[in-house]
Amino acid sequence: VKEVDKTITILTECVGTSRVVSALAALARHKHANVRNKSAWFLAVCLELENAKEIVVKEGEKLWPAISSLLDNSSIEARTSAKKCCYLILGLMNGKSEVEALCNRYLTETKVKQVIESAEKYRNSSTAASSPGKTPSLPPKSTRRLSLTLNGQTKE
Numbered sequence: 646v647k648e649v650d651k652t653i654t655i656l657t658e659c660v661g662t663s664r665v666v667s668a669l670a671a672l673a674r675h676k677h678a679n680v681r682n683k684s685a686w687f688l689a690v691c692l693e694l695e696n697a698k699e700i701v702v703k704e705g706e707k708l709w710p711a712i713s714s715l716l717d718n719s720s721i722e723a724r725t726s727a728k729k730c731c732y733l734i735l736g737l738m739n740g741k742s743e744v745e746a747l748c749n750r751y752l753t754e755t756k757v758k759q760v761i762e763s764a765e766k767y768r769n770s771s772t773a774a775s776s777p778g779k780t781p782s783l784p785p786k787s788t789r790r791l792s793l794t795l796n797g798q799t800k801e
Contacts, residue, residue: 685726
């Protein structure tokens with residue numbers, strides 16, 4: 646996790662947080678599940694940065710649809726990271742009404758409701774309750790790559 650924080654920090658210093666979030670939001674709709682999982686996770690990491698509120702307001706046009714699509718993703722890792730994004734954004738803003746006002750600009754009423762419910766579910770989950778403000782570990786590697794141990798030797 647320290648390496649990820651360092652990478653995100655260096656990347657945001659070089660190109661700016663808005664560009665990083667914009668690129669990650671674009672990757673949220675990628676056809677490969679691992680790319681979506683990682684982009685969702687990195688979005689959550691970016692929303693833990695100091696200037697996250699500015700990012701949410703400035704990049705809302707790209708960020709909200711990306712988070713919304715990740716909430717409907719088939720991958721549990723992507724959905725969990727998207728819920729964390731909602732939870733972090735709800736914590737940054739001055740209550741649900743401000744989040745709803747921002748969401749209403751870019752999402753349908755049903756999706757806005759889903760965003761608020763997802764934030765509350767994440768907050769009430771054991772992950773958020775046991776470690777508030779901490780990023781969950783990286784999503785597991787692809788299931789395509791299996792390691793087998795036969796006679797003390799590992800084969801992939």
